[in-house]
Structure formats: structure tokens, C-alpha cells
Amino acid sequence: MSLQKDLVKTALEYRKKGDNETAISLLKQHLASQPNDHVAKHNLAAALGDIGEHLDAVKVLKSAINKGLNKAPSWLVYARSLAQINKYERAVQAYKKVLSSHPTDADAQRELAQLIWMSQGDYEKALSGLTQAISKHPSALNLKILRAELAGQMENHEDRYKWLKLCYEASDKQASIQFYMSKAALAIGKYDEALHLAEVAAQAFPTDINCGIHTVNCYLAKSFPEKAVPLIERMLTTHPTNQHLIALLSTCWRLLGDARYEEYYDYDRFVKQLPLGVPKGWENLDSYIQDLESGLEEAHRYKEHPFFLSVRHGSQIPSITGSINPAMRAFTEACKEPLQTYLSGLCSGTSPLLFRNTGSAKLFSSWSVKLHKTGHHVNHVHQEGWLSSACHIRHAQTSNNKGDKSGWLKLGEPGSVCAPKLKAERYIQPQRGMIVFFPSYMWHGTVPFTEDTNRLTVAADFQPI
Template identity: 35%
Template structure:
């Protein structure tokens, strides 16, 4: 069948777009096809693409939206609009715009992948998994489809299923070291540590300077042994074959996370990677521990070297605050909050700035009386009293604490953290914990009520738990002050405590209001909560919180989790 004149013209537009000639494509769309074609979805779609090529994102977005209004299941238009929304952090809009296109029997793989990315960015891991499962159903012989499903399952805490998907990716021909890394993480999530180490090693055999795999393998070695030199030696072996700024930064990070930022800084400077754009942010972070002025210098250079990246701006905010330059920090904080209004780390930085200025809004944001609440958990069905339940829960958790040292990227020091997601545990006592905390959580949310502030405005009455883990601190252990950037509410629930803690020194107590930034003029904690077995403390995720170290023998074991609105 002969093509119509309009089809021929549209094909010419497609060819011109492919040859990077948007002006000629626009002429055909606007003049040759003209107003009569503007009610056709393909015409509006192509016009949107041309607008984007010409740097007019606003007009491009409007044209893509119009194309979807004319044809709601238009796959290509939905894909391009989602890419635009995802790139600008508008993930909810991306999902909404693509709903009709995703509802067809066989959506485009790229459409489902963009939806998965949006769900991932929103922390909706189960929805991300569902999109990846749909891709696998359509492309059952593609290693990449199984790999991406495995990664999604791993991030959702479904380690056994992640392992199965990663192995399937390898079975259908996958050879990527990234798949071996996903497999290794899934095995570690099941506490199969020797197998995990071997999978990390296989990823590194395929790509000897694979920094992500090297980092995770070195971290595993550190957590199992508590020997920082063995972790650094692993990185050193890789450096012998391929010196890179990434490997130098990894060694510096290991030093920082194990308590020796000055050594890390010296290693970074000795690497000669000063021209690498990643050097300045890392140097700023390390120097902040011991030389605030140098840290600020590096942070200012980081903004230039990274072309104003979000990470560089966050570092600059921290360095301004650490150096007491609050008048420079606050405008940056407000600018970043416009882009990410619910970022809990930025809200903590804003509180720090307000507190330094004596602004009364600081007291309202950190209303300890209203927002920090401690209560005993409920006794779940199957146990006669709380002591009996805590004894069984503690015994179950002890079997999961397989490490001697803390993870590299967490706030705890001198203790261990579980790898497995407790939400997926089949142990009766651990499973019952969700029942034990449900009542206290719902009572807390009811107590909060609704309001226009950044905490209450997010409440929808319900909740979902986003990740759950256990921490076991040994003598001398503590948590650095920190926040939970992706949470809404955060928690600490005490399961076991040392027999004798010095109450006068507040050993092991939870503390609030001490910034996790080394300040020139330190801000002391304003509220403490004394731990008790079975006590659950709930508070906003944007509140600076940490713990006081304890010298008593024995260990302090707790469970923590984040809560998001539902």
C-alpha cells in the first residue's frame, strides 16, 4: 500500500531528527504539515522532540503531554516525557504521565525501565520490582532483564530472590561483572559470607579495577576481621594493576570510616589525582574532620570541578556551617530545598543554621516535646510478657550478628550491623516485631496529627516501614550524629543492654540536637533518652541524633527502621 503524503513527511522529519537537523524538521512540522496536523499525536510527539533538541524544554514537555492527551497509550511519547520528568526529579509526574501507556498488554521495555527508575528514586522498591518483572516476562532470554530484576530485588531486601534472578542472568548468557556484584550482595544479604566473597572475587577477575566490587569486598573483609590493613591491602593489590583516582579515593574512604581521616587525606593527596573532578569533594569531606579551613577551600573548588553538582553544594553547606559562616550557608540551603523540599539532610542543615542564628523557627522544627516520644513496645501474640519476648528476640538477632566491625557507610562505630533485611526474616520472634511496634507507631502518628509543617504535612494517617536492621554495639561503641535522608520518621528500639551503664555519664543514651558536622563552635545535644529493654523511640528523620559511648562490658543491641507515609 502506498504511503500517504503525511506519512512521507513524518518520515522525513524522523530522518532529519536523526541527522541532528532540528530547524528543517520544525519547518516541515509547522509549515508543510501545518495547523491541520497539529491534532495528530505523532506530529505533536515529533514537535516535542524538536523543541527538546533546540533547548526549549518547556515547549517540548507541553508538546509531549499533548501527544499523550491525543493518544494516551503512545509509547514513544510516554518514554520521552518520563525521561524528562525523571531527569528533573519529578518522579510522581513521570509515573502519572505513563499510566495509560504502561497499561497495554506489552509495553515498551524502555517505558517500563523508566517507570522502574522513577519508583526507585521514590524509594518504592516493590513497585520497581514489579516493573522489572514485567520486563523479564517480555524479554525472558535477555541477561540484562534478569540482572536489573536481581538488582531491584536486592534493594527491596529480597536477597534469596535476587540471588535466583542473578543466577538466571548468568544462565542465559550474562557475563557482566555487575551481575556477579549483584549476586555477591544477595549472598551477603543471606549471611553466606564465604560465597559472597567468592562472587565479589569473580567480579574482580572479570574487571580487576571494578571499584564498586572492590569496595564491597574490602568492606566485607573489614567487617569480618576488624582489620583495616587487610581491607586496604585488597585495594592496594588492585592499584598495582591499574592506578586510578577511584582506587585512591576508596582507600581514603576506608581510612575515614575506620576512624583515621587524616591518614585518608594523606593517601588521597599522595595519589596525585588533584585534576580529577572527584578529588576535591573527597578531600573536602576528609579535611572536615581535622582542618575546617582546608575543607572549605576544597569544597569551593569542588563546586567548580563538578560543575555545581548537588554533592558539592551539600559539602559546601557543611563546610560553611562548620566554619561558622552561617550567612553563606543559609541561602545555599534554601536553594537546594527548592529542588528537594523533603530532603531530611537539608532540613537538618536548615535547623543547624537557624539554631546558630538564634532563629525561633529552629525550636519549632526540633520540638522535642512534641516530636520525640518513647514508649514500650506491645507484647505480640504468642508471648506472655515483654521480658519473655525480648529474650527470644535477642537470641534470634544474635545469630544474625556475624561481623566484628561496622559497615563503612553507616553511623555506628565499634559494633556490627546485620546484613539481612529483618522485614524478610522467617524467625518467629523477628516476624512478630512488626506486630509489637504497630500500635506504638500508629499512636505516634495520631499524636502528631495534621499540619502545615514539613513533618505533619506528609502524614496520610498510615505508614510503611522502609528497611529494618539491627545494631550491636560493644564496649566503647556509639553512633555518630546523623539523619536519615530518605525517611519521614526514624526509630531506635532497645532489645538488650549491658548490665551496668553509668547513668550520670549518660552511657549509651540516645541524644538529639548535636550536629554531625565538626563545628567551630560546637552545639551540644539538647535532649537525651535513657535506653531500656523494650523501649521504642520515634522521632523525625531530619533530627540530628546519635548515641553516647559506653564503657561498660557487654553489648547494647537494638533494632532500627525508617517509616514513610502511606
């Protein structure tokens, strides 16, 4: 028995390190001799979910639930995996099972609201469960803040501001609420209020990177890049590879006319569009792209965008390489040839892209986005990346108008509000089966399109090895 306990303990240690594959192997070994260990099944399902094996996670937990497992954390893991395999009704019921015993669980409330929003695109329905919980638990300030933040994610920024104003007053103007209140004020153009609240919050939480980044955004909105630079440089001493900080520093340099901006945002050197490779099992790129397109189309089942990401009016699959679809699983291999071509073309240098370049890299994460009519990505960066990419599978057709860039990838336009406003500096026309590489700190988004079609892409981040 002690040997079995050691297996579980070791598996959990691997989980903490992020090595879910080893943890899964150990937990399966344990369950082979202890098939009724529901706690081990919970941990196995959670690990499977973390690597995208949601179908297997559902099978593991369904078996345990049928045999009496009835803990809220397990129902939450179950709900997440059900949502990922497009079992909408079952996922909703699983989330409600969690909330029946833990109605103030912010994670479950957020994920259920997101699931309803992605499936139906209905603002009121998405917030209905959260609104009911708030009415029954009026002192649950975390739920009120969550409701406000989700309103913003569904692009109702006035409602977000109104709710946070109420939270702010009810909390006796706590510094933690000031941070959220400041973000809401910034989103509706109340820049003076936003900056005041941000500076107060930053003094209360001097080491909080999110608070610091938001304060920088307020400085840029007020056209104070010279005040933002020392704050960014201080944060970079403790977060030297944070791509968001690098992007903000570059933006300040651009506003201040600092020549270092050109070194970091060298589009000719750092942005390349290359053909995707052909994985084993396919004769040519066209046949692979056709299969990849079919797999992605089947996987994209939701109508609206997930929360706290860059997508607007479209759906996102959080991970494709863990899919059971062969073409989606093969994307890692398809990236290898163009990735190596890109890396071979880089030289040495001091920019954040070049000084970390070892000549080789591995895929860190990959996901797919399907944008509908008027859909787009807001300008953003990939905070934990190093090298990012966008592979175009299907795209909107531009008109004969020479200036029409509908659906194109745009680079260089900041996601933060800037005064003066900075425009995109480079546009890339999507080409089917081509992958565009660029530094993860480079601001990027897409131009909205009005054509009655959709835009299908696979995005990926890479880390040097």
C-alpha cells in the first residue's frame, strides 16, 4: 500500500512541475491495482484535461461519479472537459452541480457564464446565474467584481464601470478595487480618473505586475511615456522575458523617437511568411491543409469569443495538438521545417528575440481561432512567448479596392490606448497554408472584415531550447 501511496505522491509532484505526461503514467499505474481510488481518478482526469485529452478525462470522471464521487472540485474538472468536447448541456449541468454547493465559487461562475456566452451569444443569459448568486449573497464582493469584469469581456464597458463604481463605494475604496475601477474608467475614456486610481493602487501593490502594466497603460493614454519608462524598466528587472513589458517599452521608445524602437521592431528582419511543412502521412501541403481545415471546422462549435483573450466575434480552440484528429495533432511536425528556416535566417543581436536565440526552438502552445463576419483580434502580444506565429487556413477575400485589407494581419499598432494614436506599420495578406512568424512582443491584431464568411487560423508560440 505504501508503494501505491508513493506513486500518487510522486505523480502529484510531477503535476506541480508541469510534467503531466509522467504524472498520468504513474496515476494509471496506481489505478491498475487500486481501481476504486476516486481521488487518484480526479487527479488523473485533471492531468488529462491539462494536456487536452478531454475525452479521456470525461471517461475517467464519469466512471468515478457513477460509483459515488460527488466532490465539487471533481465536478468542476468534469464540467471543463465536457465543455471542451462540446457536450454543452452536460457541461452546464456539471457547473450547476458545483454551484449548488459552492454558489460563490468565482471560477465556476466565470466558466459557466463564458460557456453560455460562447454557445448563445446572449449577454443577459450569460450573466443570469451570477446575478442570482449575487442577490442571494449580497456581501460576496468577489462575485460583483466578476460580474463587472465579464460585462467588459462582452464589450459592455458602461455596465462594467457602473458595477465597479458600486463595488468601489461598498468596499470603502479599497486599493484592490481601485485597480479594477481604474481599468473600467480607462475603457470608457475617463483617463484622468483612471490614472489617479492606478497610481494609488500601484503604491499599495508595488510588486504586482498586472497593476504596474495597467499604470503604464494609463500613462500612455495621458501621453506620459517618459513617466512610463522607469516603471517598465523596474518591472523588467524582475520579469526580464515578459513580452508585454517589452512591447510597452518599445511603444514608449516609438513615442519618444528613441532609435532603439527600430531595432526591436525590425519588420524586414523579424517578420517572415513561409509555407507550412508537410507532415508524414500526407502527400503534399494541399492535402494536409484540406484535412486540417476539416478537423478544425468540426472542432469549432461555439458562436462567440472566450473571455480574457484577444478574439472578438469568433471562437477559439485552446489547444489543437492534443486533439484526436490526426491533422491537428500533426501541426507540431508541420511547423518544424518553416520554423528552422526562420531561425536559420536570424543573426546575433541584442533585441529580446535575438539574444535568446539558440538556433533551435520547440512549440510551446498552439490554438485555433475562427472569426465570423466583423470578427477580429484586438491588438495584443503573447506575454509568455518568445516567437509567435499565425498560420492561415481560410481567410476572407479582399475586394478589388487597392486599399482593402479586410482580414489581414496587422503589426505595430499598440493594444494600449496611446496619445497620440499610433497606427499599424506592417500588414500581411493571409495566404492559405502559409505561416507568419514574428516576435511575441510585437503588437499584432487583425483588420475586421464584413464579408459573409469566416477566417480560420492556427496560432502558435515557440520557446528557445
